[in-house]
Amino acid sequence: MKPRIDLRLRIKPGRSWAFILLLAGSEMLAQGTASDYKRSEALKEKLRDKLYNAPTAINWLPKSNRFWYLTRTRKGSEFIVVDAAKRTRQPAFDAQQVAQKLAEATGKTLDPYKLPFNTITFGKDDESVEFVAEGSVWQYGPGSVAFRKKGPFTAEVNDRRYWGEGRDETAKRTVTSPDSNWTAYVKNYNVYIKSRQTGAESQLSFDGSAGDYYANSIQWAPDSKKLVATKLRPAEKHLIHFVRSSPTDQLQPRLENREYLKPGDALPARRPQLFLVESKQHLPVSDALFNQQFSLSNLNWRADSRAFTVEYNQRGHQLYRVLEVNASTGAVRTLIEEQSKTFIDYSGKRFRYDVADGKELVWASERDGWNHLYLYDGPSGLVKKQITKGEWVVREVVHVDEPTRTILFAASGKQPGQDPYLIQYYRVKFDGTDLTALTAENANHVARFSPDFQYFTDTYSRVDLPPTTVLRSAKDGSVLMELEKADLTDWQQAGWKAPEVFTAKGRDGKTDIWGVIIRPTNFDSTRTYPVIENIYAGPHGSFVPKTFMANAFAMHELAELGFVVVQIDGMGTSNRSKAFHDVCWKNLKDAGFPDRILWLQAAARKYPSLDLNHVGIYGTSAGGQSAAGALLFHPDFYKVGVSSCGCHDNRMDKMWWNEQWMGYPIGPHYAECSNVTNAHKLQGKLMLLVGEVDDNVDPASTMQVADALIKAQKDFELVVLPGVGHSSGGDFGERKRRDFFVRHLLGVNPPAWPAPAPAAP
Structure with a gap:
């Protein structure tokens, strides 16, 4: 590619074409030059710690x-x-x-x-x-x-791993009863109790064995007369392996592994069993309502010991139940049941609160197409009232106040005329009445409530509005004190340009798609700029920043090299309607690209300075999968991509995340969405970065893409980061990424890397 020279100049009278072309070829109008790199680095230093009166965490x-x-x-x-x-x-x-x-x-x-x-x-x-x-x-x-x-001071040692080995459920563990009269434990695969007064030991279960044993997760009832123990039928562990090529404590490489279940792997089966202490009776609990488990979790006794509850997530994530087990009979009944034809977002939207020891339950559900709160009658399991309703979403329940029967919660999309992702705070009665907005300013609000929930601090801002921090009453949201108002003077003097919030219609022609546009400090509307999209399209959230980016300079630094940088939330991401979210189901390769492309085309119509003939994209993890997928599935639009630690084939990645969105059982749609399967479609310029000891996304996923590209005789770049886990590559990766875009979108050879600083004597 030839060096990118912009010829769209305003020609003044008396200027010759020869002069104009000479000027166009000068470094003044070039992009991606050494001076641009210096300005990019300087921008970070000009901005860092120069935003005043913006508090850190309250x-x-x-x-x-x-x-x-x-x-x-x-x-x-x-x-x-x-x-x-x-x-x-x-x-x-x-x-x-x-x-x-x-x-x-x-x-x-x-x-x-x-x-x-x-x-x-x-x-x-x-x-x-x-x-x-x-x-x-x-x-x-x-x-x-x-x-x-x-x-x-002794610092805690954090041997950080994304997915730990899990608690050893066979290790010896003794659990004391609430009245301190008994201890319970597992021995020889079965449940035993021992009197602390007499030392007499009693065996409660006799059906445990090596392949179907009682786990050490024993829970006593509050009255100490009953206990529940979980019988576990384990499944084979799935290990992923790494070679740590450059360990710091030895010369030779080290082989490492992690437990890491992948889609389709067998899962352990858990069956809670009930035991009565006085009669030494074992009451079997039927698993008819929870026998296709993805998980069985949140086992809790009622305060009066009449029953315990447990939550069942059926594999495939289309059925979720809250179950109650009668402590006198072992009978199981359903309190709440959620069903979906696509998926239940248990990892992002689950909320349950039991009122008055289970007489009522507050529950979150998307059953009407939006995430809202419902009040259930505990004894009957019937819905008494839909507490919140409308084309907006409950984002978080902050506090349930039983005496006043009110709920404090965060929501987005309720205020007309505002960005539907902006968070506001509300309170409402259990019966849905007296819905009161506690915040209303056209901004994203971050609240921190006092321990008694009488007050809260509110820091509100947007990407184009510096933060203001106030103290409010939690009763009506009235401002009691203004605490801080950010001072942006130094940023403005440095030439910083606020991101522009931009919206355009999505693929259905009706739904607004929201994103931001970031321009360089020397932006000239008479010139054209290649566009680079920062993508993260994981269905577990929405990702376009909504608060003021006080310390997030990476996109601004990239723009300084001669680009316009954008970030967009397309369909298939969360925090909008259920229909908006469902686009991702069994279809992660979609990644909202039809909406993203339409958004960019609308932005280019409004701003001709955006050059859509030169579009790049980058991302990490799920974003890495999407960045590579952009070049495979939309090569006519995206020309250059940098993919870091991508989960390129959803059969290779962690089970819980991928089965949530891609479904179970594994089907042909997994291969259809795979960057490995579709690697032969590559047309643009692609760089793959991967950490060799990534225990979040199996690094073999990236290596399999590389293998498929080699077999398809496709040119690409591969950067392996020794000793690095799940990462975008740090400073090294950032420089590689920027150079790659400068080289392939601007057609300019990036400047030589700076020499390292001399070592201290």
């Missing part, structure tokens, strides 16, 4: 109406404490004194507005504070403990 004190937060002002970082009841706002402690005391103790010079910690813990008196600095825990407060070193 931290309410336990059993208190006080909270603290950290905010950056023009002085530096300041800790603030607020008393909601008294309406006071003041420094959380004397920063000058803390800096002086800590400097004396450590021998280091400290700035009170650059203290070496960013979190604090209040003491029981809500006055003294503790913090970690220089490897120790320190306490500062009034009185005799004005300042002291409490001792060394």
